[in-house]
Amino acid sequence: MSATINNIKTRFLSIKQYWRTDVLAGFSVSLVALPLSIGIALAMGLPSNALLAGVIAAMVGGLVTSFIRSGNVSINGPSPALIGIVATAIVTLGGWEFVLAAFVCSGAMQVIFGVLKLGGLADFIPSSVVQGMMAAIGVIILAGQVHHGLGVEIPVMNDFEKLMAIPSSLANMNPMIAILFFNSLIILSIHPYMTNRFIKYVPATIWLLLFAVPLYFVFDKITGGNVIIFGKMHSLIQTKDLIHFKLPRDVIGKFFIYPNFTKIGSLNFWLVVVSVFLISTIETLGSAKAIDKIDPLNRKTNLNSDVAAMGISTMISGVIGGLPVIAVIARSSVNINQGAKTSFSNFVHGVLILLFVFLLSDYIQLVPKAALMAILVFTGYKLASPKVFKDANLKGYEQFMILSVTLVATLITDLNKGIVSGILFTIIIHLVRSHLPANLFFKYLAFPYFNLAKIEDHYHLRIKGVANFVSILKIRRILASIPPNESLVLDFSHTRLVDFSFLEFVNNWGKEYETERDGQFEIVGLDEHLTTSEHPFSIHTLPQAVVKQLSKRQKELKEYAFANQWSFEHKIDWQTDYLKENIFFKTRPIEYVKNRISGNYTENISWELIDITFDEGALMAAEVHNTTMLRICFDQRSEERRVGKECRS
Numbered sequence: 001m002s003a004t005i006n007n008i009k010t011r012f013l014s015i016k017q018y019w020r021t022d023v024l025a026g027f028s029v030s031l032v033a034l035p036l037s038i039g040i041a042l043a044m045g046l047p048s049n050a051l052l053a054g055v056i057a058a059m060v061g062g063l064v065t066s067f068i069r070s071g072n073v074s075i076n077g078p079s080p081a082l083i084g085i086v087a088t089a090i091v092t093l094g095g096w097e098f099v100l101a102a103f104v105c106s107g108a109m110q111v112i113f114g115v116l117k118l119g120g121l122a123d124f125i126p127s128s129v130v131q132g133m134m135a136a137i138g139v140i141i142l143a144g145q146v147h148h149g150l151g152v153e154i155p156v157m158n159d160f161e162k163l164m165a166i167p168s169s170l171a172n173m174n175p176m177i178a179i180l181f182f183n184s185l186i187i188l189s190i191h192p193y194m195t196n197r198f199i200k201y202v203p204a205t206i207w208l209l210l211f212a213v214p215l216y217f218v219f220d221k222i223t224g225g226n227v228i229i230f231g232k233m234h235s236l237i238q239t240k241d242l243i244h245f246k247l248p249r250d251v252i253g254k255f256f257i258y259p260n261f262t263k264i265g266s267l268n269f270w271l272v273v274v275s276v277f278l279i280s281t282i283e284t285l286g287s288a289k290a291i292d293k294i295d296p297l298n299r300k301t302n303l304n305s306d307v308a309a310m311g312i313s314t315m316i317s318g319v320i321g322g323l324p325v326i327a328v329i330a331r332s333s334v335n336i337n338q339g340a341k342t343s344f345s346n347f348v349h350g351v352l353i354l355l356f357v358f359l360l361s362d363y364i365q366l367v368p369k370a371a372l373m374a375i376l377v378f379t380g381y382k383l384a385s386p387k388v389f390k391d392a393n394l395k396g397y398e399q400f401m402i403l404s405v406t407l408v409a410t411l412i413t414d415l416n417k418g419i420v421s422g423i424l425f426t427i428i429i430h431l432v433r434s435h436l437p438a439n440l441f442f443k444y445l446a447f448p449y450f451n452l453a454k455i456e457d458h459y460h461l462r463i464k465g466v467a468n469f470v471s472i473l474k475i476r477r478i479l480a481s482i483p484p485n486e487s488l489v490l491d492f493s494h495t496r497l498v499d500f501s502f503l504e505f506v507n508n509w510g511k512e513y514e515t516e517r518d519g520q521f522e523i524v525g526l527d528e529h530l531t532t533s534e535h536p537f538s539i540h541t542l543p544q545a546v547v548k549q550l551s552k553r554q555k556e557l558k559e560y561a562f563a564n565q566w567s568f569e570h571k572i573d574w575q576t577d578y579l580k581e582n583i584f585f586k587t588r589p590i591e592y593v594k595n596r597i598s599g600n601y602t603e604n605i606s607w608e609l610i611d612i613t614f615d616e617g618a619l620m621a622a623e624v625h626n627t628t629m630l631r632i633c634f635d636q637r638s639e640e641r642r643v644g645k646e647c648r649s
Contacts, residue, residue, distance in 0.1 A: 014072075018341035025340035026348025029075055029331050032203045033058050034353050036331075038243060038364070039372030040078050040323070043145050044086040048244065050096050050257055054078040055357055056322030060313050062350015065325055066343045069309035070302035073340045074291045075331035075349060076313065078323040080379050081279050084140040084159060085415060086323070089272040091156075093263055100259035100318045102269060106276040107314030107324065113281060114308025122285045123472040126501045128392060128399040129422035130282060132406025136418060137279075138383025139163065139411060141376055149373035151177030151234075151241075160411050174234045176219045176227065177241065177370045183215065184208045184374030192616075192623045203334060205375060212371035216241070243365050243372075257321030275415050280324050284310050287327040294336055294587045294617070330379065333617035336587065387624060391591075394572070396531060396538035398429050399500060426499075430468055433541045434497040441466060448474050458487035458520075467492070468499035475502075479509055484517035493525030496541065503537040511577075534572045557595055566599040579612070579631075590614045591624075604635040 015022070037054030046053055054077070061076030069076070089099045113119070143163040147154045151174030154165055191204035199207070216236070225236045263269045288301040306327065313325035335345055357364070384407075393400040405425045410418025431441050444465030451462045459482055467475075482488055490506060492498055510521035529540035550558065554570045561568035576590040591613045598608040608631050616623045 014342045015344045019344055021339040022342055022345040023348050025335050025338035026345040027352060028201075028203055028338040029335045029340075029345065030349040030352035030356065032205050032334055033075070033077055033331055033349060034356055034364075035205050035209060035367065035372055036080075036375055037078050037353070038367075039369075039376050040080050040083060042243070042369055042372060043080070043083045043141070043148075043376050045090060046086075047096055050321060051243070052357065053257075053321055053323045055353060056256075056320060057317045057325050058353050059350050060317040060320075060322055061325045062346050062348070062353065064316055065309055065313040066347040066350070068312060069327075069343070070305035071288055071291065071327060072297070072299050072301070072343055073295055073332065073336050073345070074287065074301075074327045075335050075346050076310070076325050076327055077331065079280075079283055079326040079328050080141055080376055081134070081137045081283055081326075081383075082276065082324060083144065083376070084137065085272070085275045085279065087144070088414075089275075092268050093266075093272065095260070097257065097260035098263050098269065099272065100257065100321060101261045101264065102272040102276060103318030103322075103324050104259055104261075104315050105264070105270075105273045106280060107311040107318060109273065109277045110281055110311025110314065111308050112311075113277075114304045114306070114311060117304045119285060119303040119307055120473060120476055122282060123476075123501065123505060124469060125282070125419065126402065126423065126426045126469045126499070127504060128395075128402040128500065129406050129419060129426060130286065131388065131392060132403040132422050133282070133410060133415065133419055135384040135388055135403060136407045136410035136415075138380040138385075139407065141380030142384065143380075145373045145376045145380070149177070149181035149370050149377060150174065151181075151370065163411070175229055176216075176223070176234060176236055177368075179219075180212050180215060180368050181370040181374050184212055184371045185378060187211060188374065188378045201338075208371055208374065209367060212368050213366050216368045217366075241368055241370070243367050243369060259318055271416070276324060278419070279415065280310060280314065280326050281307055283329075284327045287329040287332065290329055291327070291332050291336070293589050294333070296336065296587055297341060330382075330617075337617070394533060395500060395535045396533035398433070398532065398539050402426050402429065426469070430466065430497055430499060430539075433539060434466055435541070436466070436496055445470055450475060450478055452478055452481075458489055460489050460491060462491040462494065463498075464494040466497050467495050467502045468497065469501040471502060472505050475506065476509075479506075479513075482513075482519070484519055487520040488513070488522070490521070490523045491525045492523065492529070492540070495525070495529075498526070498529070498540040500535075500537045500539060503540070507537065534574075536574045554595060557597060561597045564599070566597050569596045569598075570594060576612075585614060588614045588616055588625075601632075605632065606635075607632045 034055070037058045038051065039054075041051045041054040044053075058077035061078075065076040086099060089102065090096060093099055093102070113121075140159045143159055143166065146166055147162070147169045150169050152169040152172055154162065154169065157165065187208045188204050191199070191207065194200050220236050220238075223236070227234050284307055285303055288303055288306050292299070292301055310325055310327065317323060317325050331349075335349075389400060389403065392403045402422060402425055406418055406422030409421035413421070427445070431438065434441055436444070445468075448467065448471040449464040450471075451464070453460050453462075461478065463471075463475075479488075488510075490510075506523070510523075513519045513521050526540055531538045531540055550570055558568045558570070572592045572594045573596065574592050576593055579585055579590055579593070593610045593612050595611040596608055597610075598606070600606045610629055610631065612627050612629055614625055614627070616625065
């Protein structure tokens, strides 16, 4: 109880200290969240009386979730990741009220999941399967909304057919609507690269609306709403092209739509519940972890508490006609970039959306749907961009294959089957790469071998056989038993296969153990394992590593370094923690460094020139940047002959 009171006091003091920047950040985020929330509802094909379902979720996410969650700077509201599931669920269950009931049940499942502290179960899904699932969601969003953005109506078809129908829609597009759509995409694409501080400060969605709204009415005025191109008539119809909703006078009786639980006994109902639960939980956990990495005050989110909070919020939202409430990464990144420090910014964003809807509803209805579809298509592209596949391949061709199989399986079947297919394919990859007999492989899978012993001054944890995502639940319990201020050695010398998810988990645990519990952590026994990637978390097994040729620039750098008697290393180095002391990278996560040229200026001064790839934002909101940095290190010797090192960059 005292811990809860202290937590409340700490939050109150933080809000009191940072409320000015939080208000500005909340205002900026609300300008992004309002059109996106309406666009999500439109993309789901909700009935006209339910078009504010996304707005309701955003309001609940701000006004309610801010007080019950663990996260500090995340933004809560509707997620475009649920577009495909909800659109299908409306048809499958036969009505919006039944889908709302499914939301309430999925929220209840999240509450149970959080209260029982089952957040660790999310680790059972391999990271590449999660990425494949998110990429599939991106393709589904893109394939479903491009047609509406081009002003083309398509018949009911599955996601793969929608993707294949894009060329036909391009050939039959309404040129006036398409110009609005492509203009909006261009604004969203170039905004991150603008250098003007005012342009950069105003969210891209606001610039998009400032261009799209007047452009639509200019087209309508010039053409009279009709234009003939190549003998075909194209028309602008405001009731069809613009957002249309009416706020009823009886808010309690008609504004809110209430769930219908009469189909709670059907299998289809629970399939929808499970699908919504999986997406909401996975995205919330993934977003929370990503946001913690760019939290300006370096705070940690209690994942189980956050999942439970999202569940409670989703139940409230579903009961009054809203979409599920999720911690959304794109809006959270905007929030942080605008200077947010506490959850008060999320509360302000909820209040402002409420005011905007009830005070500015007439102006909101002037927004062309094509502009909102552009926002969603751009979001879908970010989830499934070429960089997603490139990054997966950098981690090893196995991760690329797992991602691709999960994506294709999800598109051809559905989300649940796609995840299962991805997990099964991952196990097959591990079976082949481990070079173990099938019976022995599955024995290690079912009963992973971990031997923890106290040896002199440290704990020694030896792992034998297979260490993959299935083993994470067991090693989590073992690691939790290690007291603080100790030294742990993790020994993989007898492990035939160590997969990406397992290595990622133990490395993250090791960093937290060292920083939060004053312990020491070391991994040994991987020197004899070969991989197909230079990434430290790639699958470690016996196959021969792939050797890549140097690029033209790398060859020139190597020759230049050799001519000047400097050292040159072209390989990607993922160990970048030492660069975090640079204030520039405090909220800009570094992916990796490469092409390192190093040398000594004098006996006490060394230097290195490195190429750095880093992000601004996280996950699908991340903007990738490349830079080259010169780092100079000065050795400082005291009278006691202790050596210290100061580095500047």
